[in-house]
Amino acid sequence: MPFSGSLAVDLVDPKILHGSQISMCELEHMKKYPNAKVISLGIGNTTEPIPDIVASSMADYARALSTPEGYSGYGDEQGNKALRKAIAETLYRGLPIKDTEVFVSDGAQCDISRLQILLGSDVSIAVQDPSFPAYIDSSVIIGQAGDFQEAVEKYQNIEYMECGPQNNFFPDLSSTPRTDIIFFCSPNNPTGQAASRQQLENLVKFASENGSIIVYDSAYAAFITDGSPRSIYEIPGARKVAIEVSSFSKVAGFTGVRLGWTIVPEELLFSNGIPVINDFNRIVCTCFNGASSVAQVGGLASLSSQGFKAVLSVVDYYKENAKILVDTFTSLGLKAYGGVNAPYVWVHFPGSSSWDVFSDILEKTHIITVPGSGFGPGGEEYIRVTALGHRDSMLEASTRLRTLFP
Template structure:
């Protein structure tokens, strides 16, 4: 099904260059008469003069790497265009199936544990201040036994954090600016943007829509959304997300075995993002550490955000196995521990109480129910686009539907859908050049909103 017959929404400029110009600073020239020492002569000293409309500037140079970043970060840009649409259509009911933000209430078995911990802080006996930067021992042990049982991962290998996204940036600080990096294309944009900010890349190449010095591992329907590793140039770091955001693809055991061997052959470190592992509906690995030898070449990040609705609560973790060593034999975990202790005072003790409750038998059951709800939303969206004749991917192992719209700019398709249906999606090109020609539709939404959005799609594309 082609979208070519519909008129795209005119793109909206993302320039913020006028920000500093909003506060004008004007200083009049003043001549100050200051008596000279041991002399009857007065000297005139002029104060600095600024033109009427010239803003004061410091002498601090801007980080040149920030200037390499293209436009706005994907999700704030989607939000900005959505707000502009709401101003244009103030009476429209705008439904968001764009940003992957959860919508359903956190199960009470979890919130009650957070409430109890919160009230305990108001007592002398129950009050606690700073905790261990790596996380509370009981929670680290529970994560190890729940998600990494029989995989050789221990509590001391786990660093509890305020979310996987934060840990991605901390890992980039750990690696420094002199490493090379590979990333799935398309993939979560934080991997690339954090690499740019750290100075690991060259300039953005507009013609191919890629940064210099990043190895883009193309993932398409033609290769089953798993890169042809025989064509991938070796790099120091490999970012890999499974189930993938945005395509929804989950790598098989055989494919991850090839990835681990590829890393070993080239001396690389894999940063494996398993934020959607609980959505897996088949027998694909939930963790990279299910693959023999992975502890020697991999780090794994994960999060409670999409498992338990903790997008606002903020809680995640990163696994750095003791077996993972730098080229000089120094343990990676020791340096990451130093980064964590320098930049972070530990996750909220209230959030950690909720995280621990999630891993109780009742908490795990409650989380599975939440995940099951979003799976049902995903099926509704998949069925809708399939019925309209689109080529649709993902959905089975992740809460994202990857819809193909060949021959059109994905930002144009995003704008067209927003303009005609008042539904927010996410343009595929925001996830990398390999995402051009696709849109991502998120299953995170209230059921009535998902059903209404799908009815609007049907009316528009019928």
């Protein structure tokens, strides 16, 4: 009698299919056009070198691991004290975030899953539609999602909060049902939209009134240009209702180095009065053993005054890329959202299937994009392009789009 697993039934996962479908299309395209120089504006992966001050700090630390003075073993599961302090003081300056409320992680996506373990299968969740697929994927895996309903392309137990230009990319909360958890990403992946202060005030009020927890993903906060809040904790009352998940991946080029953090404020309580931070601490100590010590040293260096200036100059580089992409699509008479507060540009093709647009662009210009439907049904008619890339790729993509695509 072989073992009967609980997960096997969920194997046909739309997102996994989506990702491999893009790869398959790319492979077929390269077979069809073996000499084409394919440009990827698909996956949001950093490409620019890490500033020397940050890389050197990691190198020096790693080399010293071979000396009695420089060696160290297990650190605190929650992260090095100095790094937790630097995150609280640098990235949350002026906000009452304590270093003990900062949990250093190996990336936002990993902590989203650890939060799902904390929350368990019995909670109800809401997500922005469109949104970063990890919220729904982890929800499916932990058993919250219910059946996938082909007709509407939604999981039965997940509340999809429509966010598009028709509502300034913010859900109509008056018609949104209460859920235990609200995943909210700002600046949003894939739309590139940062929620305004007023919008976030409404969100915090909504969560407070409903007894919901907001899991706020601020992984792209460093890209914010227009004065929108960089943290949910800029909103009064947020400490009682919100967890914030974030990352060094995009701000410091740490996609491969792996480093992130999560804030759980002491005031966030379960209904029985027990602080959520106690349980999250337990999850971190049981399911995680701390981020790599080398990565943590790099993270700390990136928050020094010189280091922070240096990493932000890389962010500026990507923002310049985003401007090139926005201008390109705009010049084609298309509405291009995002790109100002995030490294993603979200382009609308009214009336078109996002997969058709993806194929059309690939065929005509040899450029890989991401069909919007991969981010939820609300992404239909859109494609996402990433500004995380080399400048020359952006310029070449722009030229091809302007000349070959229309």
